[in-house]
Every structure is written in C-alpha cells, then in structure tokens.
Amino acid sequence: MKVPFLNSSIPQLLNSSLLWAAVGAVAALVAYVPYALTAPNGPTGGSAAGLGFAFAGSALIVFECLLGLRKKYPASPFGRVQTWLQAHVWLGLLGFLLILLHAGFRWGQGLAALLMWLFAIITASGVVGLLLQTWIPRRMTELVTHETLYEQIPEVVRLLRLEADERVEFITADLGVEETEPELLYAGGRKFYFDPAQRKSAAEKVAAERERRKGAPQIAVEEDARLALKAHYLQEIRPFLVRRPGRFHRRLFGAAAAVAAYFQYLRTILPVASHDVLRDLESICEERRQLAVQERLHLWLHGWLWAHVPLSMAFLVLAVIHAVVSLRY
Amino acid sequence: MAKEEKPLEYERRILDTKGLAQRIDLGYLGRPHWLRTWRRRLTWILPLVAAAGAAPFVAGIAGGRKAFSNGPVSRSHAIFEKDCTVCHAQAFSRVSDAACKKCHDGPIHKTNAAGEAGCAQCHAEHRGAFVLALVDDRNCTRCHADLAAHGKNVRLGATRVTGFRPDRHPEFYRGKEKDRRPLRLNHAVHMPAQPKTIRNMKLPLQCAACHVTDRTSPTGDLLPVTFEQHCRQCHERELEFDVYQVLGAQAAPAPHTKDPKAIHEFITETYSRLLAADPLVARRPLGRDLEPMPNADAWLAAAAAQSATFLFERKCKYCHEYEEARSGFPVVRKVSPIRGHHREDSPSGGEPWLEHARFSHRAHRAAACASCHQAAASSARTEDVLVPKMASCLPCHGSTGALQDRCAQCHLYHDKTKERPTSL
Numbered sequence: 172m173k174v175p176f177l178n179s180s181i182p183q184l185l186n187s188s189l190l191w192a193a194v195g196a197v198a199a200l201v202a203y204v205p206y207a208l209t210a211p212n213g214p215t216g217g218s219a220a221g222l223g224f225a226f227a228g229s230a231l232i233v234f235e236c237l238l239g240l241r242k243k244y245p246a247s248p249f250g251r252v253q254t255w256l257q258a259h260v261w262l263g264l265l266g267f268l269l270i271l272l273h274a275g276f277r278w279g280q281g282l283a284a285l286l287m288w289l290f291a292i293i294t295a296s297g298v299v300g301l302l303l304q305t306w307i308p309r310r311m312t313e314l315v316t317h318e319t320l321y322e323q324i325p326e327v328v329r330l331l332r333l334e335a336d337e338r339v340e341f342i343t344a345d346l347g348v349e350e351t352e353p354e355l356l357y358a359g360g361r362k363f364y365f366d367p368a369q370r371k372s373a374a375e376k377v378a379a380e381r382e383r384r385k386g387a388p389q390i391a392v393e394e395d396a397r398l399a400l401k402a403h404y405l406q407e408i409r410p411f412l413v414r415r416p417g418r419f420h421r422r423l424f425g426a427a428a429a430v431a432a433y434f435q436y437l438r439t440i441l442p443v444a445s446h447d448v449l450r451d452l453e454s455i456c457e458e459r460r461q462l463a464v465q466e467r468l469h470l471w472l473h474g475w476l477w478a479h480v481p482l483s484m485a486f487l488v489l490a491v492i493h494a495v496v497s498l499r500y
Numbered sequence: 501m502a503k504e505e506k507p508l509e510y511e512r513r514i515l516d517t518k519g520l521a522q523r524i525d526l527g528y529l530g531r532p533h534w535l536r537t538w539r540r541r542l543t544w545i546l547p548l549v550a551a552a553g554a555a556p557f558v559a560g561i562a563g564g565r566k567a568f569s570n571g572p573v574s575r576s577h578a579i580f581e582k583d584c585t586v587c588h589a590q591a592f593s594r595v596s597d598a599a600c601k602k603c604h605d606g607p608i609h610k611t612n613a614a615g616e617a618g619c620a621q622c623h624a625e626h627r628g629a630f631v632l633a634l635v636d637d638r639n640c641t642r643c644h645a646d647l648a649a650h651g652k653n654v655r656l657g658a659t660r661v662t663g664f665r666p667d668r669h670p671e672f673y674r675g676k677e678k679d680r681r682p683l684r685l686n687h688a689v690h691m692p693a694q695p696k697t698i699r700n701m702k703l704p705l706q707c708a709a710c711h712v713t714d715r716t717s718p719t720g721d722l723l724p725v726t727f728e729q730h731c732r733q734c735h736e737r738e739l740e741f742d743v744y745q746v747l748g749a750q751a752a753p754a755p756h757t758k759d760p761k762a763i764h765e766f767i768t769e770t771y772s773r774l775l776a777a778d779p780l781v782a783r784r785p786l787g788r789d790l791e792p793m794p795n796a797d798a799w800l801a802a803a804a805a806q807s808a809t810f811l812f813e814r815k816c817k818y819c820h821e822y823e824e825a826r827s828g829f830p831v832v833r834k835v836s837p838i839r840g841h842h843r844e845d846s847p848s849g850g851e852p853w854l855e856h857a858r859f860s861h862r863a864h865r866a867a868a869c870a871s872c873h874q875a876a877a878s879s880a881r882t883e884d885v886l887v888p889k890m891a892s893c894l895p896c897h898g899s900t901g902a903l904q905d906r907c908a909q910c911h912l913y914h915d916k917t918k919e920r921p922t923s924l
Contacts, residue, residue: 211638212624216570217594281567282557317515322528330523334513341510380508389507451513458515473535481542485550492554496568500588 192261203272214275228269267294289486300475307472315465317458332412343401345385571626595620607918612652640907678883681842682821682833687879707869720862724837743810768804857910
C-alpha cells in the first residue's frame with residue numbers, strides 16, 4: 172500500500188531516513204519544550220541542553236558534508252548513494268531544526284547570525300533543489316525528446332549547423348560560409364581503411380561530393396526560390412544554429428509551434444521540390460530548439476548547487492570557528 | 501558531347517540511435533563544463549575566503565572578537581565589550597565568580613540558604629542593553645517556590661512564593677504588628693472629609709504637608725516627621741505652661757525637647773525673670789489658694805512646679821504618653837523622629853515596614869498618595885499601619901509581562917549590609 176504524496180509503501184517508510192528524521196525531530200522538540208520553559212534565563216546556546224543540541228546538529232552537518240565524498244567513490248561499501256541522498260535530505264532538515272533549538276530560536280549577532288543566515292540559505296537552496304530535481308527531469312522528458320549529454324550541446328549544435336549547411340547547399344549551391352572543423356574524436360570513430368588507396372578514395376569521394384554540391388544546385392528550383400531560400404537560411408535559420416543565438420532568433424524559434432509555423436510558411440512560398448530540404452531543416456531547427464530548452468532546464472536543475480555546495484563548505488569552516496571560539500569563551 | 505553528371509541524391513534526415521551516438525565527442529570528459537569547473541573551484545575558494553576573513557576577528561584585531569559575541573552586553577559592561585577576557589578569563593570554562601568579584605562584591609543572600617547561586621547563573625549577559633540586576637523570576641522561585649527544601653531553619657511564614665499574585669505572594673502587612681510609637685497621631689482629624697479651619701490651619705491637610713521626600717535620596721525616601729517642621733505651627737499651644745496666666749500673652753512657650761530638666765529650668769527661669777521685673781507678683785495667690793506664698797522663693801518654687809505639672813500632665817499628654825516621674829521631674833515617653841517602623845532603641849527613626857523589599861517613592865511620584873495609602877484618611881489610631889495592600893500594586897506590577905513584574909524589581913538577593921568595598 173502506497174502512502175499518498177510520499178509515493179512510498181509503509182515498510183519503505185519505516186526503513187527510511189524520513190522516519191529517522193521525524194522521530195529525531197519529535198524527540199528534539201519533546202526535549203526542548205520543558206527545557207525552554209524551565210530555564211531561568213531562557214534557552215541559550217551555552218547551556219547543557221543548548222550544547223547538546225549543538226553537538227547533535229553539528230554531527231548531522233558533518234554527515235551532510237560527507238555526501239560529496241560518498242558520491243565521489245560510488246563503489247565504496249558504505250551504503251547506497253541513493254540512501255545517502257535520502258538521508259542527506261531528511262537529516263539535513265533535522266539538523267537545521269537542531270541548530271534552531273540550540274540557538275533558542277534566536278538569530279543572534281555577528282558570526283552566529285551569519286551562520287544562521289548561511290544555514291537558512293543552504294537549507295532553502297536544498298529544498299528548492301529537491302523540488303527542482305523532482306519536477307525538472309519529468310519536464311525534460313516531456314519537452315526534450317532529442318536530449319543529449321549537456322557537455323555535448325555545443326558540438327551537437329555545430330554538427331547540426333554543418334548538416335543544415337550541407338542540406339541547404341543541395342538547393343542553393345555554395346552558401347559562402349566556411350567553418351574550421353575542430354580536432355575531435357567522435358564516438359562514431361573514423362572508418363579505418365587498411366588499404367591506403369581505399370583511405371584516399373574515401374576522402375576524395377567525400378571531397379568530390381562536397382565540390383559538386385557547392386559548385387551547382389543539385390535540386391532544381393526557380394532562381395528566385397533559390398535566392399529566397401538562401402536569404403531565409405542565412406538571415407534567419409543559420410543564426411539560430413549557433414552556440415548563442417540572438418534574441419530575435421530565439422524568439423523566432425522559441426516554441427515548437429513557432430518552428431512549425433515558420434517552416435509551414437516557407438513551404439507555401441517555396442516550390443515542392445524544396446520541401447524535403449525544408450522538412451529536414453525543420454527537424455534540425457526543432458532539435459536545436461530542444462537543445463536550448465535542455466540547456467535552460469539543466470541550469471535550473473544544477474544551478475542551485477552553486478549556492479548549496481560552496482556555501483556549505485564555507486558554513487562548515489565558520490561553524491568550526493564558532494564552536495571553538497564559543498567554547499573558549 | 502559531355503555526359504551530364506547525375507545530380508547528387510538527396511537523402512532524407514534519419515535520426516537513429518547509431519547516428520546520434522556517432523555525434524558524441526569522446527573527449528568531452530577532459531573538458532568539463534565551466535559550470536561544474538567553477539562550482540568545484542568555489543567549493544574550495546569560499547571556505548578559504550571564510551577562514552581568511554575570520555582570522556582577524558579571531559585574532560581580536562580592532563576589537564574584532566566582538567563578532568563572536570552571541571549578543572550585545574548590558575549597558576554597564578559596554579566599556580569593555582571588546583575585551584572578552586575581562587569576564588571570560590579562563591579558556592574553555594564558564595565565567596567564574598572570581599571574574600565578577602573583581603568589581604562586584606556580591607554578598608551572600610542569607611546565611612541559612614542551602615547553597616549560593618553563581619553570579620552568571622542569575623545574571624545572564626549578552627542579552628542587550630538592559631539592567632543585569634533585573635534577573636528572571638525563575639532564578640528566585642527556584643528556591644522560593646519551596647523555601648523549606650532550600651534553606652536551613654527557615655523562619656519565614658511565606659515558604660511558597662511563585663509570583664506576584666495574591667495566591668502566590670504573601671500580603672505585605674498582615675496586621676500582626678502594630679505601630680507602637682508612644683505618640684497620639686490621628687490622621688482622620690488632620691484630613692477631615694469636610695474642609696474646615698482649625699487654629700488658622702485649613703484642613704484637610706495634604707499628605708505632603710508632613711510627609712516630605714528627601715530630594716537627595718535616589719529612592720525618594722521620606723524625611724522624618726518632626727515637631728519643629730510639621731507640628732509646631734498648630735500645636736505650639738501645647739507648649740504653653742502659664743497655668744496661672746501671670747506671664748501674659750507674649751510668654752514664650754516651653755522648648756520641645758527630650759530633656760525634662762531643661763524644660764523645668766526654662767519654666768523656673770521664666771518665672772524668675774517675671775519676679776525680677778515685678779516683685780509684687782509674688783504676693784498673688786496661686787490657683788485656688790486664698791493666701792499668698794510666704795515669700796518670693798516659695799512663690800517661685802510653687803509656680804514652677806505647678807506649671808511643670810500642668811505642662812506635662814495636661815499639655816504634653818495631648819500628643820505624648822506619660823511616664824512615671826523620676827527624680828522629681830515628670831516626663832513623657834521619648835519619641836524618635838516619625839519614620840518607618842518604630843523601634844525603642846533606634847534614635848534616628850524606625851526601620852522600613854517592608855523588611856524584605858525595597859520601595860522607591862521617587863519611582864512612584866506620578867501616583868497620588870491616596871491611591872496606595874487608602875486607609876490614611878480614615879485612620880484615627882497611632883497603631884494603624886498604613887502600608888498599602890498588595891492589591892494597590894497589582895495593576896502595574898501584576899501580570900504585565902514586563903520587567904516591572906519581576907521579583908528583582910522590589911527584592912534584593914544580595915544582603916547589601918554585608919557588602920565590602922572592591923577596588924579595580
């Protein structure tokens with residue numbers, strides 16, 4: 172039987188970090204309330220109970236910071252990374268509660284206040300990140316059917332641009348744009364010919380095809396249609412197939428419906444002979460658009476880590492300083 | 501004729517997994533995205549920056565240790581707020597009583613208290629600019645909620661005090677002790693409900709006509725009520741001793757002094773001067789006697805003795821209680837300056853009626869006297885103790901939740917009578 176909202180069965184919950192965190196939170200609050208009500212000078216961080224909350228919270232903070240280390244060695248025999256991540260989420264919230272109890276729900280001043288702010292930002296960014304990482308992957312699956320590796324996007328965009336150039340040149344011949352190909356090793360590899368003659372032959376064949384394509388149109392259309400296609404391609408389509416398209420081009424091809432409408436319009440003004448090329452260009456543009464969406468979603472999915480991780484390390488250092496100085500004085 | 505070349509065959513775009521996979525640049529792992537690279541760098545840079553930034557504060561440069569304080573210090577300690585070691589002398593240890601006693605003596609509470617609280621146990625610092633002496637009530641009720649368990653040979657009647665409410669705090673005055681000063685004092689006569697004029701004095705008198713606050717006292721203590729300042733104007737007649745009306749209207753009244761011998765000498769001296777001025781007055785019979793005295797000396801002795809008797813037994817008794825005559829001089833019981841709880845052995849006046857609390861009239865100067873001392877106008881007996889009831893304090897000190905509700909507002913933990921001077 173699944174528990175609504177949490178999407179887990181009861182046995183899973185009983186054995187989960189959520190249960191531990193909930194029990195810990197309840198125990199902490201049960202311990203805090205009588206302490207806060209009976210402490211003559213109110214709850215303070217330096218009292219016995221306050222220090223107890225501090226030590227418990229600090230232990231959880233250290234555990235939280237170990238997640239990065241655990242993920243760096245995924246094969247280590249210290250429990251599953253998924254379990255660690257769940258514990259990181261729930262015990263992190265418990266840690267924030269424990270530190271609030273340690274401070275007596277006071278924000279303090281100086282370093283103490285700075286630590287509270289940092290912890291609040293870190294916790295908030297973590298919660299935001301949790302929500303984003305729950306929602307965005309699903310959304311990405313819906314919106315980006317042509318997903319690729321994030322780090323590959325610049326290279327894929329370049330390849331899409333080259334492909335589009337080649338296809339358009341079937342109608343327009345040489346477009347007058349040249350690109351230098353970077354030295355990259357593709358997963359497709361290079362076809363290896365043992366026979367040097369065969370190797371030369373393959374390269375010559377490709378070069379010959381390229382010469383013919385650039386030399387003269389291979390698909391016959393009217394001259395004005397050819398010029399129109401060339402103009403549309405160079406001014407509107409090709410600038411979109413770059414690493415950072417301008418705002419105009421982003422808006423022109425901002426949605427799937429916009430891409431479809433644009434190419435539908437081209438199909439009405441260009442002859443039927445060019446429609447195959449137009450359909451392929453539409454496919455390329457749509458793929459480029461989806462890569463832009465993927466890039467944006469990726470930033471949302473991982474950008475919160477910029478606040479979460481570095482601030483956590485800074486927080487850890489300052490917390491150690493706070494602990495030592497507070498105990499010293 | 502040249503053979504026409506066949507145009508290149510246009511192949512439609514097919515997105516298959518093989519084609520997609522072949523696009524992958526295998527070297528991408530060696531070129532991590534700048535997002536990831538800079539996140540990793542920041543993960544190291546920020547903690548180092550934090551540590552470097554905290555270093556001057558840890559070193560205490562320019563009073564930087566104040567940044568580690570968990571709250572501003574009280575106003576009186578603000579002068580050394582930047583020097584934590586003034587109080588936090590011992591590392592990794594709580595503030596010791598010795599650190600406080602460098603400046604504050606902090607005498608013990610009671611000798612029969614079971615254990616003394618440490619200074620920092622009650623006086624919690626780093627809570628902002630407020631008065632440290634106004635400690636939380638829980639520091640007091642820790643013991644006073646069950647005093648018998650926290651003291652030895654506890655003689656107080658109130659052993660369970662948990663707050664300032666009628667059901668939790670004893671009444672100030674329970675009527676056991678009366679004001680036993682040997683003086684006849686009637687507030688009701690001096691403060692009649694209807695205005696009138698007696699002996700050229702308009703009544704009712706205001707409280708401040710007799711009860712004057714000491715302007716030099718920080719708590720506005722009341723100055724003693726004395727005959728010379730507050731009573732003579734109306735009651736000088738009570739010092740007239742010319743029982744036979746021989747001295748005339750201009751005769752000086754007897755001095756208001758505790759020395760009966762001096763009074764008798766004054767009376768004798770006055771009649772002697774009369775005889776010297778008018779020797780024939782010695783022939784006048786005194787009182788109901790039909791025969792005059794045989795001689796001037798006899799007349800003088802009789803006049804002085806009878807005048808003194810008249811003065812002490814008729815006039816002084818108007819206010820004072822009479823004592824048996826000693827050594828031939830009729831006397832009245834001595835009265836110390838009217839102030840506080842009368843004690844026979846206290847020449848300067850009595851002790852405050854509130855033994856275990858302190859009250860400041862200055863702090864309450866906005867309140868009318870009658871708003872607290874409601875029984876004064878109707879009090880006709882000296883033995884009436886006019887200490888206000890607790891109910892008159894409750895509207896302001898009951899349950900406002902503010903500092904004025906606190907035990908420390910009225911009660912002192914430290915026995916100031918045992919305070920020793922300290923020097924920095």
